[in-house]
Amino acid sequence: MKYAYYPGCTMKTSYPHVEKSILALAKHLGVNLQEIEDWNCCGAAEVVNISMEASLILPARVLSLASRISDKVLVPCTECLYNLKRTLITLEERPSLREKIVGALEKKGLKWKPVKIYHPIDMVIKDIGVEKIKEMGKERLKGLRVVPYYGCLLTRPWGDDHPLYPTSMDEIFEALGAEIVDYPLKTKCCGAALTASGDERGLSLTYHLLREAKRRKADVIVVPCTLCQFNLEVFQNRIKERWGEDVSIPVLYFTQLLGLALGLGEEELGVDKLLVPFKMPERRGGK
Amino acid sequence: MSIVGFLSEKQRDRRFTEQLLSSPEGSKILECIQCGTCSSTCPLSHYMDLTPRRLIYLAREGFKDLVLRSRTPWICASCFNCVVLCPAGIDISGVMHALRRLALAEGTYPRDEVIPALSKSFYDEVFRHGKVNEAKVALAAKGLRGTLSMMGLGLKLWRKGRMSLSAEKTRSPSEIREMLREVAGS
Ligand code: SF4
Ligand code: SF4
Ligand code: SF4
Numbered sequence: 001m002k003y004a005y006y007p008g009c010t011m012k013t014s015y016p017h018v019e020k021s022i023l024a025l026a027k028h029l030g031v032n033l034q035e036i037e038d039w040n041c042c043g044a045a046e047v048v049n050i051s052m053e054a055s056l057i058l059p060a061r062v063l064s065l066a067s068r069i070s071d072k073v074l075v076p077c078t079e080c081l082y083n084l085k086r087t088l089i090t091l092e093e094r095p096s097l098r099e100k101i102v103g104a105l106e107k108k109g110l111k112w113k114p115v116k117i118y119h120p121i122d123m124v125i126k127d128i129g130v131e132k133i134k135e136m137g138k139e140r141l142k143g144l145r146v147v148p149y150y151g152c153l154l155t156r157p158w159g160d161d162h163p164l165y166p167t168s169m170d171e172i173f174e175a176l177g178a179e180i181v182d183y184p185l186k187t188k189c190c191g192a193a194l195t196a197s198g199d200e201r202g203l204s205l206t207y208h209l210l211r212e213a214k215r216r217k218a219d220v221i222v223v224p225c226t227l228c229q230f231n232l233e234v235f236q237n238r239i240k241e242r243w244g245e246d247v248s249i250p251v252l253y254f255t256q257l258l259g260l261a262l263g264l265g266e267e268e269l270g271v272d273k274l275l276v277p278f279k280m281p282e283r284r285g286g287k
Numbered sequence: 288m289s290i291v292g293f294l295s296e297k298q299r300d301r302r303f304t305e306q307l308l309s310s311p312e313g314s315k316i317l318e319c320i321q322c323g324t325c326s327s328t329c330p331l332s333h334y335m336d337l338t339p340r341r342l343i344y345l346a347r348e349g350f351k352d353l354v355l356r357s358r359t360p361w362i363c364a365s366c367f368n369c370v371v372l373c374p375a376g377i378d379i380s381g382v383m384h385a386l387r388r389l390a391l392a393e394g395t396y397p398r399d400e401v402i403p404a405l406s407k408s409f410y411d412e413v414f415r416h417g418k419v420n421e422a423k424v425a426l427a428a429k430g431l432r433g434t435l436s437m438m439g440l441g442l443k444l445w446r447k448g449r450m451s452l453s454a455e456k457t458r459s460p461s462e463i464r465e466m467l468r469e470v471a472g473s
Binding site for chain 2: 010013014015016017039040043046047050051052053054061090094097101105107108152153156157163187188189191192194197201202205234238274275
């Protein structure tokens with residue numbers, strides 16, 4: 001199993017600890033990740049505010065470079081995931097834009113060849129399978145109340161799972177022994193860039209998400225997106241100051257909690273870098 | 288605080304409707320049935336000066352000035368809740384993006400929103416380097432006061448190795464620049 005791996009900008013600056021967990025997990029599962037050589041920014045949520053064409057050429061270059069490695073590209077950030085999918089679909093549906101974008105690629109010696117776009121969750125479900133994960137996991141998460149929070153872009157507007165009530169992570173972590181908390185806000189937005197920039201309108205959404213997780217007595221929130229991880233984790237103190245409510249709860253990226261459940265160490269998964277520390281449940285009668 | 292006041296038919300600008308209809312995201316706005324599903328599912332509508340339903344209506348009817356001065360497109364978090372539920376298949380979040388581009392081009396965006404400045408500095412950084420350090424861009428967009436307010440948090444993250452201000456670059460940023468110039472003209 002070989003993937004072209006697209007880390008995206010933030011993985012290298014703000015989430016090297018999350019990247020560690022992705023690489024460690026892939027290795028553990030026997031998946032070969034080859035980082036795309038000389039990749040560029042996907043444009044995030046911002047470039048499309050300036051130019052539609054610019055917001056397509058950036059992901060198109062990434063996809064073109066990826067196609068040299070494999071017909072599958074692994075994308076751990078859901079904003080990148082969305083941009084790559086949007087580019088595939090737009091170039092498919094709009095011949096005039098395709099002509100323009102592909103033309104510009106070709107001028108730089110880059111070929112346009114569509115590839116399949118996978119999130120690490122897709123990789124686990126499609127390539128490894130929940131059964132196998134269950135076997136490997138030995139119910140290490142027994143006793144842990146988990147909120148799988150999906151956010152927006154993993155399932156909307158495109159994804160294999162239900163856009164508003166997805167269950168992929170529920171199934172994976174249930175197979176690992178966790179108790180899945182019924183969490184109706186699982187695809188409600190965290191406020192994205194608005195929240196990350198410290199804006200209180202965005203922050204109020206994150207507050208609601210955390211408050212509900214606490215109210216339902218969750219031990220941990222697990223997320224498929226680095227921006228969700230950031231927003232839900234780093235503003236917990238500010239939320240307490242602003243709304244006077246304790247919302248402290250650990251927030252792990254998908255591959256971090258999965259890695260722990262498969263017996264990998266905290267450090268190799270970057271779990272030691274969390275601001276809100278997380279401990280695995282004590283296992284009865286064993287280490 | 289409403290920016291609508293009273294609507295006057297004099298404000299209608301037919302060309303604006305045409306402009307939106309020809310954008311990749313706005314091609315279906317005439318099909319909106321004003322059901323309000325978008326507004327009711329939007330997690331941020333209570334902060335908006337025009338709810339998504341109203342915005343779509345006013346945009347497609349050509350009330351350019353109102354729409355391009357609205358905060359709504361800058362508050363929208365692109366969560367796609369409305370998009371997956373809209374019975375008319377309208378890419379509401381995409382229309383927000385088209386409106387952002389027009390408001391930036393016309394200079395009518397609300398000056399106290401942070402996303403316009405963030406978008407510009409983000410684009411500049413991609414244009415220059417091909418890659419982006421988001422923390423750096425965010426600080427540039429927030430100005431000194433905003434930066435100071437984030438400092439305590441920044442320090443905590445930095446101690447954990449979760450914050451870097453290094454400049455990331457592709458091997459040949461000029462290649463990206465030339466491609467951007469060719470397709471986007473700047
Ligand atoms: S939940 Fe927030 S960070 Fe996650 S995908 Fe949605 S907007 Fe983005
Ligand atoms: S959900 Fe769609 S059809 Fe209904 S008001 Fe919103 S844009 Fe119009
Ligand atoms: S995409 Fe924007 S307008 Fe639509 S529901 Fe989300 S925040 Fe509201």
